Amino acid sequence: xxxxxxxxxxxxxxxxxxxxxxxxxxxxxxxxxxxxxxxxxxxxxxxxxxxxxxxxxxxxxxxxxxxxxxxxxxxxxxxxxxxxxxxxxxxxxxxxxxxxxxxxxxxxxxxxxxxxxxxxxxxxxxxxxxxxxxxxxxxxxxxxxxxxxxxxxxxxxxxxxxxxxxxxxxxxxxxxxxxxxxxxxxxxxxxxxxxxxxxxxxxxxxxxxxxxxxxxxxxxxxxxxxxxxxxxxxxxxx
Numbered sequence: 001x002x003x004x005x006x007x008x009x010x011x012x013x014x015x016x017x018x019x020x021x022x023x024x025x026x027x028x029x030x031x032x033x034x035x036x037x038x039x040x041x042x043x044x045x046x047x048x049x050x051x052x053x054x055x056x057x058x059x060x061x062x063x064x065x066x067x068x069x070x071x072x073x074x075x076x077x078x079x080x081x082x083x084x085x086x087x088x089x090x091x092x093x094x095x096x097x098x099x100x101x102x103x104x105x106x107x108x109x110x111x112x113x114x115x116x117x118x119x120x121x122x123x124x125x126x127x128x129x130x131x132x133x134x135x136x137x138x139x140x141x142x143x144x145x146x147x148x149x150x151x152x153x154x155x156x157x158x159x160x161x162x163x164x165x166x167x168x169x170x171x172x173x174x175x176x177x178x179x180x181x182x183x184x185x186x187x188x189x190x191x192x193x194x195x196x197x198x199x200x201x202x203x204x205x206x207x208x209x210x211x212x213x214x215x216x217x218x219x220x221x222x223x224x225x226x227x228x229x230x231x232x233x234x235x236x237x238x
Contacts, residue, residue: 047134051138051141054124054128054141054145055141055148058145058149062117066114066149068099072104072110072113073101076092076094076100076101076104077101079091079092092105093106093188093191105184105188106184106188106191107181107184108182108185108187108188109181110181111154111178112177112178112181112185114151114177114181115174115175115177115181117149118170118171118173119170119171119174121142121145121146122167122170122171122174124138125138125139125142125167125170136162139162139163140162142170143159143160143162143166146159146170153173153176154176154180155180157172158172159173160173
């Protein structure tokens with residue numbers, strides 16, 4: 001290529017670059033003239049668009065399982081209809097609970113579902129904040145979901161407080177629910193085995209499946225036969 005041609009191409013490229021640079025906003029010049037630049041934080045979402053439907057969903061799910069006409073109550077009454085209240089209370093080991101259906105399997109079913117519910121609330125808080133909901137708004141709404149769908153705290157369980165550590169407190173509460181529910185279930189199996197007069201073939205297998213996960217955290221307890229049990233109870237919700 002001739003030297004003159006090269007110079008022409010270089011000059012053209014330089015002019016194009018200069019034109020592009022001139023078209024860009026010149027912040028330095030604006031600031032030098034004393035014109036203020038305002039920065040506005042724009043919320044990703046309106047909190048009410050997420051928190052309102054979320055609260056409705058949480059309440060609906062809780063009531064559909066543990067409410068006065070939920071899956072738990074329907075399951076209990078189906079046993080009563082088939083075998084009568086006295087035998088139903090013995091088979092399910094309701095242990096004088098009030099309301100009576102909340103004592104199914106020595107209270108294990110209620111407690112384990114509560115653990116799942118609380119664990120889900122912790123996940124909801126994390127998702128809310130990722131979507132742009134403020135920490136205070138998200139945690140305040142979730143705490144209201146927890147206390148509004150009231151149930152007795154497990155032994156050693158502490159109600160979380162809005163602020164640092166909120167999600168960790170929720171997960172600790174969920175694990176306390178799982179641990180107590182697991183012990184309730186063991187109590188049920190022991191009571192039921194006694195009622196059967198020592199016929200333990202099937203129950204021993206079930207107990208072995210359940211105790212296989214005791215070294216892990218609360219979520220690992222919800223496996224195998226116990227997972228099938230909870231699935232059966234809530235299958236009508238899906």
